[in-house]
Amino acid sequence: MVYGVYTVLLVVVNFSDRELLWGAGSSWTQPWRDESRWSAVPFGFFQPGDHGTVLTVKLIVLGVLGATMALGLCSRTSTIAVLCLSTGLVALGPTSSDTEDIVFRIVLVYLCLADTSQHLSVDRWLAARKGNDTSEIRGALIPRPLRVPLHNAAVELICGQLSIIYVMAGLAKLRGERWRDGSAIYYTLHLEQYSPWPELGHLVSGLVPIVILASWGAVLIQIGFPVLMLNARTRLFAVLAMISLHIGIAVMLGLSLFSLAMVGADFVFVRDASVQRLLSRLRR
Known part of the structure; x- marks a missing residue:
């Protein structure tokens, strides 16, 4: 669902600048695009020569597929299509991206193997309405004996990928003097290119104890993320902490799509039982 929303936002946010980013006005990227490995089938839906109506229609197609994925309609098919087109x-x-497309693309590969239609999806609603076994919607495009093993493998791969990302990010921060002395976030909030709300950034950066704790906390939680996942209580704390971190990045630094991609991946650590409890409370 979250990655479907991400896809829609990718199209909507950049739609007004589509010609400059991908169309007739993007020829300045041509040397880089000539070396791209992503222009062949099945990733060649968008071509360097697309502009005007052709580009607009293709972007609308991608946006519709993203909405379909977000709604959980033909979940696996729409996920595969979004992966190919967005790449x-x-x-x-x-x-057009802040490198969040790397995480987005990696997780999408795994989601093509996972069952993403068991909760809050049109696929599940349609199956239940027809009186069918909702577990049957797992089977789209994947042979029955492989459905559960591939789903479980996809979940584990996403968990492992996130753990690697967070640990490496934490270790990289630890090498920086500003992170070690607790001032990294202060200086980050004063970067002009990452200041959607300069006044708010200056206000927060003036809260020195909070800035120091946030700088150290980000490093410690990222490095310790895999260990924190081993216990239910610490797992909840770590997931909430990382989601809060990414919300802060979205608000304070303006990297909203990056944060959305990471938060969407973080949700893999939320158990089915937790989702069921939440849905039960919402129905009351």
Whole structure:
């Protein structure tokens, strides 16, 4: 669902600049695009020569597929389609992303193998309405004996990928003097290119104890993330902490799509039982 929303936002946010990013005005990226490996089938839906109506229609197609994925309609098919189309699109315009497309693309590969339609999806609603076994919607495009093993493998791979990302990010921060002395976030909030709300950034950066704790906390939680996942209580704390971190990045630094991609991946650590409890409370 979250990655479907991400896809829709990728199209909507950049729609007004589509010609500059991917169309006739993007020829300045041509040397880079000539070396791109993502222009062949099945990623070649978007081509360097697309512009005007052709580009607009193709972007609308991607947006519709993203909405379909977000709604959980033909979940696996729409996920595969979004993976192929979005990969080719970002390859045409490297400035249209903040490297969040790397996480987005990796997780999408795993989601193609996972069952993403068991909760809050049109697929599940339609199956239940027809009186069918909702577990049957797992089977789209995947042979029955492989459904559960591949789903479980996909979940484990996403968990492992996130753990690697967070640990490596934490270790990289630890090498920086600003992170070690607790001032990294202060200086980050004063970067002009990452200041959607300069006044708010200056206000927060003036809260020195909070800035120091946040800087150290980000490093410690990222490095300790895999260990925190081993216990239910610490797992909840770590997931909430990382989601809070990414919300802060979205608000304070303006990297909203990056944060959305990471938060969407973080949700893999939320158990089915937790989702069921939440839905039960909402129905009351």
